[in-house]
Amino acid sequence: MVFGFFRVLGRAFQLYGETIAYLGATIQDVFTSKKRRQQVITTWLDQIYWIGNKSASIVLSTIAFVGMISIVEMSFQMNRVLHSTDFVPGFAALIIFREFASVIPAAMMAGKVGAGITAEIGSMQITEQVDALRLISLNPVKHLVVPRFVACVVAMILLSSIASLVAFTTAMMVTDVKLQISPEMFVNTALFFVGPSDLWVNVFKAFIFGQIIPIIASLYGFLTRGGAEGVGLACTKAVVYSGLVIVILDFFITWAATAIL
Amino acid sequence: MEKTLPKPAADTALERAAAVIARPVSGFLEEMGRLLFFLREIALAGWSRHQYWDVVRYQLFQVGWRSVPIAVLAGVFVGGIFAIQIHDNLYEFGATAMLGGISASITVREVGPLMIALLLGGRIGAFTTAELGTMNVTDQIDAMRCLATDPIKYLVVPRFYALIIMSWVLTVIGIVIGVLGASFVAWSIAHVNFYLFFSNIAALVDLYSFISGLVKSMVFGVFISTVSCYYGFHTRGGAEDVGRNVNRTVVILGIGLLCIDYVLAVLNDALYYAFFKG
Numbered sequence: 001m002v003f004g005f006f007r008v009l010g011r012a013f014q015l016y017g018e019t020i021a022y023l024g025a026t027i028q029d030v031f032t033s034k035k036r037r038q039q040v041i042t043t044w045l046d047q048i049y050w051i052g053n054k055s056a057s058i059v060l061s062t063i064a065f066v067g068m069i070s071i072v073e074m075s076f077q078m079n080r081v082l083h084s085t086d087f088v089p090g091f092a093a094l095i096i097f098r099e100f101a102s103v104i105p106a107a108m109m110a111g112k113v114g115a116g117i118t119a120e121i122g123s124m125q126i127t128e129q130v131d132a133l134r135l136i137s138l139n140p141v142k143h144l145v146v147p148r149f150v151a152c153v154v155a156m157i158l159l160s161s162i163a164s165l166v167a168f169t170t171a172m173m174v175t176d177v178k179l180q181i182s183p184e185m186f187v188n189t190a191l192f193f194v195g196p197s198d199l200w201v202n203v204f205k206a207f208i209f210g211q212i213i214p215i216i217a218s219l220y221g222f223l224t225r226g227g228a229e230g231v232g233l234a235c236t237k238a239v240v241y242s243g244l245v246i247v248i249l250d251f252f253i254t255w256a257a258t259a260i261l
Numbered sequence: 262m263e264k265t266l267p268k269p270a271a272d273t274a275l276e277r278a279a280a281v282i283a284r285p286v287s288g289f290l291e292e293m294g295r296l297l298f299f300l301r302e303i304a305l306a307g308w309s310r311h312q313y314w315d316v317v318r319y320q321l322f323q324v325g326w327r328s329v330p331i332a333v334l335a336g337v338f339v340g341g342i343f344a345i346q347i348h349d350n351l352y353e354f355g356a357t358a359m360l361g362g363i364s365a366s367i368t369v370r371e372v373g374p375l376m377i378a379l380l381l382g383g384r385i386g387a388f389t390t391a392e393l394g395t396m397n398v399t400d401q402i403d404a405m406r407c408l409a410t411d412p413i414k415y416l417v418v419p420r421f422y423a424l425i426i427m428s429w430v431l432t433v434i435g436i437v438i439g440v441l442g443a444s445f446v447a448w449s450i451a452h453v454n455f456y457l458f459f460s461n462i463a464a465l466v467d468l469y470s471f472i473s474g475l476v477k478s479m480v481f482g483v484f485i486s487t488v489s490c491y492y493g494f495h496t497r498g499g500a501e502d503v504g505r506n507v508n509r510t511v512v513i514l515g516i517g518l519l520c521i522d523y524v525l526a527v528l529n530d531a532l533y534y535a536f537f538k539g
């Protein structure tokens with residue numbers, strides 16, 4: 001089991017390296033050949049449209065609730081410890097911008113987009129379409145993984161930026177109703193706590209998580225064996241492990257960010 | 262010869278707009294009603310001493326025991342993340358002594374149940390829909406009916422029980438591990454020693470918060486099992502529809518869990534201030 005873990009880890013790093021290498025090759029193609037440029041840009045835009053559009057509804061509706069929950073919970077805790085709720089907007093905005101705006105969209109994208117990528121590549125794998133691609137000398141990583149990789153990174157950065165604003169707005173609404181703090185006060189208090197560095201941390205996290213989701217999803221897609229059942233198992237594994245890796249990396253990024261900033 | 266009724270014409274722009282708004286709303290309400298009826302069916306089948314207990318035991322193993330390592334690993338890091346963030350907030354007020362109490366209280370009331378529910382939703386929810394949906398499109402459920410076995414009793418009720426029991430167990434594990442992870446972070450990063458960390462947990466975490474966390478995780482368990490089994494059971498067509506229903510399960514679980522969590526948090530607050538504050 002331990003060796004299996006290291007084998008999968010090695011495959012993951014190998015796939016990541018191959019993806020970056022073929023991404024470079026594709027970008028080179030874009031700059032050199034005109035025919036290939038149109039092809040590549042069309043594929044990328046197509047994938048960005050599908051991936052971003054597919055996950056926008058779930059990401060934005062979940063993050064709206066997360067913003068509201070964070071106000072309710074923070075006001076309860078701060079009322080007990082600091083005996084005042086004046087700073088609740090600041091605390092909630094801080095935790096929204098630093099954590100929730102990147103982690104919750106990433107978890108939802110892993111469930112929706114990641115499982116979709118695994119199912120797609122996994123069913124291509126068990127019907128030997130991946131081998132067929134190799135047979136006509138098309139590299140499966142270059143033609144299947146790279147477009148999804150680019151699309152996931154772009155969509156993740158865009159969606160987490162929108163998500164932070166959505167959560168901020170819903171938090172403002174709940175604060176107005178529940179704590180009688182006006183939106184102006186909310187923005188003033190929040191801006192006192194949140195700085196530009198928090199926004200950059202958010203974008204950085206989205207950039208990292210957007211890379212992890214397609215890599216793990218397509219890794220388990222390529223590792224799929226044994227019929228339709230295998231595809232289901234691979235999807236579950238992809239969702240669970242990408243969620244786990246996201247949480248673990250989030251811990252270390254948060255740690256580094258608080259140490260540096 | 263039978264005449265088909267003419268469709269009610271939507272002439273004015275207002276009527277057309279009303280139709281556009283009304284369709285998703287009525288569809289949503291209809292889906293909610295069907296889910297509640299499915300829950301009633303599960304409750305009717307489950308309200309008896311005669312169950313397939315060996316299947317329940319197998320599902321307990323599948324759902325619970327196999328999720329324990331993931332729950333432990335996620336618990337450590339989620340507890341650590343919240344400890345870092347809360348420390349950042351409290352540091353400016355010189356209240357870092359309260360770090361242990363607040364991170365334990367937040368883990369017990371909110372983060373623990375929600376984390377376990379999202380984990381179970383990702384691990385079990387989609388898988389259950391895919392499993393039952395595949396059984397449905399290959400007519401295995403009809404075959405079960407032919408053999409005079411109630412498919413709800415055999416397939417759904419054991420998963421329902423297993424998910425509720427195991428979401429309790431995993432929530433308790435997740436809370437304990439999360440608090441331990443938070444204490445480790447508090448010691449290593451925030452320089453709050455273990456004694457200070459654990460000494461004011463008792464002041465801020467009471468039995469009420471613990472029970473409210475467990476009630477929350479039970480509601481999440483009921484929701485996850487009902488939604489995933491419903492969409493598995495109501496799969497029509499072929500493998501394509503299985504995929505579509507799995508997708509639907511993931512979306513509804515994601516949005517529904519957080520929506521329910523918000524409603525329960527508000528209710529919890531109101532109840533706490535009404536009965537336990539004094």
